[in-house]
Amino acid sequence: MHYCIELLQGKADAFYLTDGASNDTAYWDSGQFQIAQGGLVLFDLGYWRGRQLGYIAEQGAYFLSRYRANISLYKQVVQQDKHEKIDLIQLLDRVSDIEEHQLWIGQEKIGIRLIVEPVPEQVRKARHTRLKRESCKKGRKSNTDLRKKMCGYNLWVTNAPATILPKEKTREYYRLRWQIELMFKIWKSLLKIDKIERMNIFRFECYLYGTLIAIMFSTEIFSFLQASLLHQTEKSLELSEWKAIKIIKKKSF
Structure with a gap:
């Protein structure tokens, strides 16, 4: 799973699935990745x-x-x-x-x-x-x-x-990349995307894509809530991804 986020808004910028044997560098050839002028x-x-x-x-x-x-x-x-x-x-x-x-x-x-x-x-x-x-x-x-x-x-x-x-x-900027690692940890620990029992391929595909839809759904809700806190309150408050998605999961699915 190749996941790219637009960090300032916290939104998924690209999400791409490949087979597990493909090299990560093949992602650049997918055409899924958009490069914004002036972006980092x-x-x-x-x-x-x-x-x-x-x-x-x-x-x-x-x-x-x-x-x-x-x-x-x-x-x-x-x-x-x-x-x-x-x-x-x-x-x-x-x-x-x-x-x-x-x-x-x-x-x-x-x-x-x-x-x-x-x-x-x-x-x-x-x-x-x-x-x-x-x-x-x-x-x-x-x-x-x-x-x-x-x-x-x-x-x-x-x-x-x-x-x-x-x-x-530089170190402070590069550490922002760990937001991706944090999201993967949430997917595994809270949404259990890596907990797969033995099943036929058709059921697996339904499970996988259903889970991914739930992930994208949760991420969009989190992004909206975080933006609201940052722009609609007197003090800029930062929302915890872990706590927010845990609540979303409990209330939604």
Whole structure:
């Protein structure tokens, strides 16, 4: 399930179903995704595709994503008007505080700002432990020096200028993407979309689409209620998605 929300209004902007074996990047080819000029697109690494970053920029929009390991980064050699690949490990060795670098990324040579932020030591250790666990699960005997080094930093790439997205605000902006994760958690924990008993395909399809209709119905009601609170009260109040949809479910279905 590919779910895109327009965050300012809290409304579903796109909802698309594919088979479970399809790569997430195939979503870009679905034609379901609309890019608004001047908008900021947030997505996780599963949707990373170099030419799509270029397409977003061509539409007059901006993207913000974590950096994907082993995607080449380049700096421009002005005298020769060429791009020279940089050593990211060496760059990280010189970072002591949050900073940004004007670079080019991928084979498409897309102009970006690479924003680098060191993380606390306990976070670095936790990430390194998780990296080793994931490597064992996938059958990798060892991790590259770059992957180990990246455990100590947050790395983001964006084409948004600093006047729109200051480097100090990058982490705060990117954390907004967790609204998607919160919605999926609600779908599973409250609406039980992943609790499926053994049944024939026809009954399953009825169950699946019925549940999805209920989800969209609940989301639209929540969006309306949240907008009402934000615009019709003296103080801007924020409505809890969890509590609101729990009540909607109890009263509606």
